[in-house]
Each structure stands twice: as C-alpha cells, then as structure tokens.
Amino acid sequence: MKPIVSRLSSLAVPALFILAVAGVPIAVGAGAPQPNAAGVPVGTVPADKQARIDAGNRQAAAAQAKLAPDAKAKDPGAPAAAPAAMAAAAAANGDGYLDPHFPVGSGMVVVTHDPPPGDSTIAVANMWSRQGPWLFVYAGSDAASPTTGLVVIRDRQSEVARIPVAGHGALQITGGSDAALTLTAADSTVLTLDLSTQTIH
Amino acid sequence: MRFGHSRRVAGAMLAFSLVAGLAGIQARAPSALGATYPGSTHSWYVTDPTNSTWAYNQGCSLGTALANGGKPQQAWVILDFFTQVQASSGTWGVEYDNHVFHSNTSVQAFVVQYAHGFWLCTGADTSAHLYLGLGTRNIWWGTTPSFATRGKAWASLVASANSALGSYAAQVTVEGAIDAELGWASPSYTLAWASSFSSNSTYFYADYGDAAGCPPFGACNGGYTQASLYTLAWGNSAALPFPEIYHRANSQEWASEALYGYNHAGLMYMTGSFTEYGAVGCTNPDTCSVESPAYAFRDFAADLGANSHTAGAVPAYASDIDWQ
Numbered sequence: 001m002k003p004i005v006s007r008l009s010s011l012a013v014p015a016l017f018i019l020a021v022a023g024v025p026i027a028v029g030a031g032a033p034q035p036n037a038a039g040v041p042v043g044t045v046p047a048d049k050q051a052r053i054d055a056g057n058r059q060a061a062a063a064q065a066k067l068a069p070d071a072k073a074k075d076p077g078a079p080a081a082a083p084a085a086m087a088a089a090a091a092a093n094g095d096g097y098l099d100p101h102f103p104v105g106s107g108m109v110v111v112t113h114d115p116p117p118g119d120s121t122i123a124v125a126n127m128w129s130r131q132g133p134w135l136f137v138y139a140g141s142d143a144a145s146p147t148t149g150l151v152v153i154r155d156r157q158s159e160v161a162r163i164p165v166a167g168h169g170a171l172q173i174t175g176g177s178d179a180a181l182t183l184t185a186a187d188s189t190v191l192t193l194d195l196s197t198q199t200i201h
Numbered sequence: 202m203r204f205g206h207s208r209r210v211a212g213a214m215l216a217f218s219l220v221a222g223l224a225g226i227q228a229r230a231p232s233a234l235g236a237t238y239p240g241s242t243h244s245w246y247v248t249d250p251t252n253s254t255w256a257y258n259q260g261c262s263l264g265t266a267l268a269n270g271g272k273p274q275q276a277w278v279i280l281d282f283f284t285q286v287q288a289s290s291g292t293w294g295v296e297y298d299n300h301v302f303h304s305n306t307s308v309q310a311f312v313v314q315y316a317h318g319f320w321l322c323t324g325a326d327t328s329a330h331l332y333l334g335l336g337t338r339n340i341w342w343g344t345t346p347s348f349a350t351r352g353k354a355w356a357s358l359v360a361s362a363n364s365a366l367g368s369y370a371a372q373v374t375v376e377g378a379i380d381a382e383l384g385w386a387s388p389s390y391t392l393a394w395a396s397s398f399s400s401n402s403t404y405f406y407a408d409y410g411d412a413a414g415c416p417p418f419g420a421c422n423g424g425y426t427q428a429s430l431y432t433l434a435w436g437n438s439a440a441l442p443f444p445e446i447y448h449r450a451n452s453q454e455w456a457s458e459a460l461y462g463y464n465h466a467g468l469m470y471m472t473g474s475f476t477e478y479g480a481v482g483c484t485n486p487d488t489c490s491v492e493s494p495a496y497a498f499r500d501f502a503a504d505l506g507a508n509s510h511t512a513g514a515v516p517a518y519a520s521d522i523d524w525q
Contacts, residue, residue: 046467048438055403056374059363060330063370071368075321078257079314089306090251096301098288110300114342117298118384129299134248136298156246156298156524157480 105178106130116159122150125172128181137193139183141170149185151193151200161198165191236502240272241494241519244279244334244409246480248525250295250303253314255525260318260331268326277443277473277518279334279378279409280315282308284342285351293354295337308335309362316366316373323372334378334407334443335359339386339394348390352397355379359404377406378443381433383413383423392433399439407443408434409475412454416461427461435462435469443473443518446497456504459511471516474501479523494521 045053068074082090095101100111107130115124116138125140134156142148142164149165165171169186176182176192183191183200193200242263249255266272282295286302294304312335323329337355341348355377362375377398381391398406412430414422421430434442444455455471462469476497483489486496498519506512 045470046438049405052403052405052439060371060374063366063368064327067368067371072321072324075317077321078261078318079253082251082253083310083314086251086253086307086310089304089310093302093304093307096303098286098296098302099300101300108299112300112342114300117338117340118382127300131248131299134299154298156248 104128104173104176104181106132107135107178109173116152116154119152119159122152123170125170128173130178135195137173137181137195139171139173139181146170149183151183153195153198163193163198163200165200236506236515238495238498238502239517239519241476241498241521242272242276242278243479244281244336244475244520244522246281246283246522246524247311248283248297248299250282250307250311252525253311256311256314257318260315260320261322262318263331264319264322264324264329267329268323273518274326274329275332275518276329277332277334277407277520278315279336279407279443279475279520279522280312281336281338281378281380281522283338284340285337285355286342287346287351287354293358296342305358305361309358309365312362312375313365313369316369316375320369320372327372329372331373333373333375334409335362335375336378336380336407336409338380339382339391339410341386341390344390348393349397352394352399353401355394355406356398356402356404359402359406363404374404376404376441377402377439378409379406381408381410383411383415383421383425383430385423387423388425388429392429395433395437395440399437402439405439405441406437407441407472409443409445411445411451412458415454416457417453418450427458428465430458431462431466431469434458436466441472442469443475443516443520444471445477446474446501447477447491449492449500452497452500452504455501456508456511459505459514460508463510468511468514470514471501471505473516473518473520474498476519476521478521494519 097110101108107128109126109128111126113124115122121143122138123140123143123146124138128137129135136154138152140150142150147169149168149171151163151171152159153161168189171183171185174182174184179195181193181195183193185191191200263272263276263278267274267276283297284295286296287293288302292304294302295308296302312333316333319331335358341351359375359377363370366373412421414420415427415430421427434440446452459469474497476494477491478489478493481489481491483491486493492500502515505515
C-alpha cells in the first residue's frame with residue numbers, strides 16, 4: 001500500500017496532474033487515507049497493482065533511454081505492405097476458415113454450431129455471412145423445440161429478424177445468392193429465404 | 202483537453218518528475234480525481250486484423266491529435282479482436298462472427314503497427330503515452346481448451362506484443378482487455394480466464410464489459426454477483442475497470458459496484474468509461490439511443506460522486522468504440 005496524500009500534500013502541483021503521472025489514486029479531501037468498513041485504507045492502490053504500474057513504468061523508461069535521438073526522423077512511416085510476419089501468417093492461414101465451408105453469393109456458408117453472440121435460443125446447423133454491409137444468417141432449430149426450424153438474421157450490431165418455420169424440422173443453408181438463400185429442412189423440404197423482405201417461402 | 206491545458210499538464214508532469222525522480226513514467230492505473238471530462242479516444246472493433254496500414258493510420262491519427270493538444274496526453278484505446286480461438290494445429294488466434302481465423306501473429310503485427318503510427322506521429326511530444334488494450338470477449342466457442350489455458354494464452358500474447366514494440370515501448374504499453382458481458386459466458390468461465398490472465402501476466406487487463414441487472418436494479422445477470430464482478434473488474438491484481446456506460450442505468454450499476462467494493466474489500470478505482478456511440482452510428486448526442494462519451498462520463502462522475510465513499514473512484518479516461 002502506498003498512501004500518498006500526506007507525502008504529496010505540500011507539493012504545489014495540482015493533484016490531478018500528480019495522479020496522471022504517478023497513477024496512484026488518492027482520496028478526495030485532505031488527510032491520511034481512512035479505512036473503510038472492512039478495514040481497507042481508501043486512497044491507496046493495492047500493492048500488487050502498484051507493482052504492475054511500476055513494472056510498466058520501468059519498461060517505458062528503459063525504452064526511452066535506449067531510443068536514438070533521431071529515431072523518429074529516420075522512421076520510414078507507414079508500412080508499404082503488410083509486415084513480413086503478418087504476410088507469412090496470412091499465407092499459412094489459407095482462406096482462414098477452420099470449419100467446413102462453401103461460398104454462396106459473395107459470402108460464405110460455414111458449418112459451425114456456434115450460436116450468435118449471446119443467443120442460446122437457436123441450435124445452429126450452419127451460418128452464412130457476407131461483408132459490405134455485414135450480414136449474418138444463422139439456420140437451425142429452436143433450441144427449446146428442436147422440431148421447429150429457425151433462422152436468425154443479424155447485422156454487425158444486433159439481431160434484425162427471427163423467423164421460425166414449423167412443421168419441417170431443423171433448417172440448414174444449402175445454396176442461393178446475396179438476394180435469397182436456399183434452405184433445406186430436415187424433412188428435405190426446400191425453402192427460400194428472401195433477404196430483402198426477411199421472409200421464408 | 203485543449204492545447205493550453207496540455208502545456209500546463211506537461212509543466213506539472215515535469216515538476217512532479219523532478220520531485221519524485223520518476224521522469225518518463227506514465228500512468229496506466231486508475232486515478233481518483235478525474236471529474237473533469239478528459240476527452241475521449243476511439244477504440245475499435247477490429248474485423249480485419251490483416252490491414253496493418255489501417256492500424257498504422259489510426260495510431261498516427263491519435264498520435265497527431267495528442268501532439269496537437271487535441272486529446273489527453275495519456276490515452277487508453279482498446280482494439281477488440283472478438284473471440285479467442287485455438288486452431289486444431291495448436292495455433293492461437295481470433296475470430297470475428299464470420300469465423301475467419303486470424304493467428305496471433307497477425308494480431309500482434311496489427312497492434313505493433315497501431316503503436317508505430319502513434320509513436321511516430323506524436324513527433325516531438327514524447328510525453329504522450331498510450332495504453333493500448335488488446336481486447337477479446339467472453340464469448341468462447343466450445344469448452345476446450347480450458348478457460349485458464351485461454352487466459353494464459355492471452356497473457357502471453359500481450360507480453361509478446363509488448364516485447365515486439367521495440368522503440369515504441371517508450372510511448373506505448375500494450376495491456377490486456379476483455380469485453381466481459383454477464384449475458385455471454387458463465388461466471389466460472391469468465392473468472393477462470395481472468396484469474397489465469399492475472400497470475401500469468403505482469404500487465405493489466407481492462408474489463409470493458411457490463412454489470413447488467415446488478416444493483417440498484419436487482420440481481421446481476423447470468424449468475425454473477427457483485428462479489429464475482431468485483432473480482433473480475435478489480436479484485437484480480439491485473440484487473441482495471443473500464444466499464445460500459447451505454448445508458449444511465451449502466452452508470453448506476455457500476456457506481457453501486459464501486460460502493461460494494463468500498464464496503465466489502467476496498468474501493469475500486471475506475472480507469473475509464475467506455476461507450477459505443479460511434480459503433481451505433483450516432484451523430485447527435487441528444488437523440489442517440491446510447492450515451493455519447495461526454496454524457497456517459499458526466500453521468501458516471503455524478504453517480505460516483507453522489508456518495509462520498511465512491512467520489513474518489515471517478516475515472517480519468519474515456520473511450521468510444523467504433524467499427525474498423
């Protein structure tokens with residue numbers, strides 16, 4: 001613990017600026033830190049956090065000390081191309097998909113069972129996404145009613161449509177285009193998801 | 202922060218540095234007296250970590266703003282790389298919702314180029330310092346590898362990124378960060394990740410997640426409690442709270458969380474307030490569905506300041522996330 005209020009109180013430096021440099025919180029108001037109901041002094045940062053602050057400061061100071069005076073002047077600026085390590089990683093990454101996948105329109109269908117962010121209501125069979133603007137279509141079944149097909153459409157920010165399909169079982173995306181996706185149900189019924197109207201027929 | 206103001210800050214920094222012998226150091230920890238809105242930075246949802254030029258340009262843009270006195274001299278920025286993934290080959294990386302895998306090599310190179318741009322474009326303003334949060338989210342696909350293993354891997358990535366900074370480390374520190382949403386992963390998963398990060402890292406992680414449902418409104422969502430949220434956001438030695446303040450209710454939830462800390466374990470000092478005004482696409486703070494960075498900071502400072510026990514926890518930073 002590093003109570004600093006009394007140590008710094010005589011400095012003619014605004015407290016906020018002191019904090020901006022030292023990174024140690026102090027209690028509002030004058031006087032030594034007071035304990036809270038649990039006996040923990042207020043106006044201190046725990047010693048283990050302080051150690052991390054100190055370590056980071058040392059690292060920055062060391063880098064500053066090693067810096068050549070004209071380092072910035074000699075820097076070429078923006079990279080003309082991706083750094084070599086990044087280019088090598090991209091090459092090794094292929095098209096980047098770890099799961100089975102196939103193109104549909106300008107997007108890609110990925111065979112994944114991972115649900116949409118924060119949504120456990122759909123058991124996903126596969127999903128289609130495209131960029132510009134981002135759109136994500138998840139096909140599968142209602143997690144609480146596996147015989148009910150379900151499609152969830154999201155943009156990059158939130159859900160934009162949820163379309164249940166009764167009577168045919170789980171759905172999966174099997175083809176289509178940017179305008180309409182082909183859905184095949186568990187009972188082999190073929191349906192079409194119109195992305196402009198967000199309806200299935 | 203205006204130009205004249207930043208010059209006074211620099212003067213104050215120098216004065217304190219001389220007194221304390223701490224020349225060249227910067228803050229990356231919470232501070233208590235940030236009641237004046239410090240201005241905000243852009244944080245980013247990174248959907249294409251291969252675009253290193255974009256990263257460089259954004260870092261340069263921020264560096265230029267700091268050099269010109271248009272931003273605080275210490276800045277926090279979070280780069281959100283979405284879900285942490287380990288490929289079957291053992292390679293660690295990240296995936297956005299389109300499930301395209303990018304290895305940690307790409308992520309690190311992206312971060313370094315952001316730092317490069319910042320460092321170069323601050324020019325002669327070598328007092329400017331950036332805390333660059335390398336962010337992920339507590340959405341994990343599958344339960345293997347363990348969450349402790351994942352937390353350790355993220356700590357390793359953060360350490361590796363710092364090592365790769367070279368000269369830029371004089372003005373940039375890479376920290377961890379996690380968008381820990383109570384509605385995404387269970388407390389046991391999230392806390393295992395966070396605890397492991399903390400015990401395997403000398404760097405911080407910023408919790409830029411939510412406290413949805415928590416007091417004063419009821420019980421925290423997702424099986425979390427104020428106690429578990431305290432551990433996640435402050436109790437772990439690496440934890441710094443940089444909470445989402447999208448609405449006034451979020452501000453009240455986190456102020457209540459700060460008071461919980463005061464009463465039970467020790468006040469949690471807020472590092473920053475985090476908003477999504479840009480990501481939502483707003484241009485008018487008076488009509489937007491979410492709070493602007495300035496409004497969020499104002500509300501958070503007011504809610505923390507309303508109780509004398511938490512008044513010292515007002516954050517020093519503000520950042521607003523947008524899409525790459």
